[in-house]
Amino acid sequence: LKRSLNQAIAKEKDLAPCREILDQLEAHDEAWPFLLPVNTKQFPTYKKIIRSPMDLSTIRKKLNDGIYKTRDDFCADLQLMFVNCVTFNEDDSPVGKAGHSMKTFFDSRWAELIAH
Numbered sequence: 001l002k003r004s005l006n007q008a009i010a011k012e013k014d015l016a017p018c019r020e021i022l023d024q025l026e027a028h029d030e031a032w033p034f035l036l037p038v039n040t041k042q043f044p045t046y047k048k049i050i051r052s053p054m055d056l057s058t059i060r061k062k063l064n065d066g067i068y069k070t071r072d073d074f075c076a077d078l079q080l081m082f083v084n085c086v087t088f089n090e091d092d093s094p095v096g097k098a099g100h101s102m103k104t105f106f107d108s109r110w111a112e113l114i115a116h
């Protein structure tokens with residue numbers, strides 16, 4: 001489907017808030033568990049338990065490569081990352097706590113950017 005220039009501009013506008021929120025997530029004090037893919041040598045059971053791994057560096061690459069067509073595609077990968085974290089980690093573990101904190105932060109920023 002050929003996009004008009006206006007549609008291309010609209011698409012760019014739609015994803016601009018995604019870049020902004022991703023910048024803030026990467027800079028967050030509790031981002032350390034999510035900056036890179038989980039090391040499956042360090043956690044050999046991870047690949048068995050988590051079928052679709054996701055992390056902030058992968059989301060950044062997908063955003064840069066134009067993989068996300070809408071902001072909801074972007075949001076779905078963030079939610080996948082948080083669900084993976086809850087699945088693999090105890091709530092009161094360091095990673096589990098960081099995941100809950102990051103999700104709370106993401107959900108509030110997303111509401112601000114999208115809901116205005």
Ligand SMILES: Cn1cc(C(=O)NCCN2CCCC2)ccc1=O
Binds near residue numbers: 033034088
């Ligand atoms: C999302 N997630 C992350 C981890 C984890 O430990 N990531 C940090 C690994 N180290 C941080 C500095 C060097 C490497 C474990 C389970 C999990 O679900």
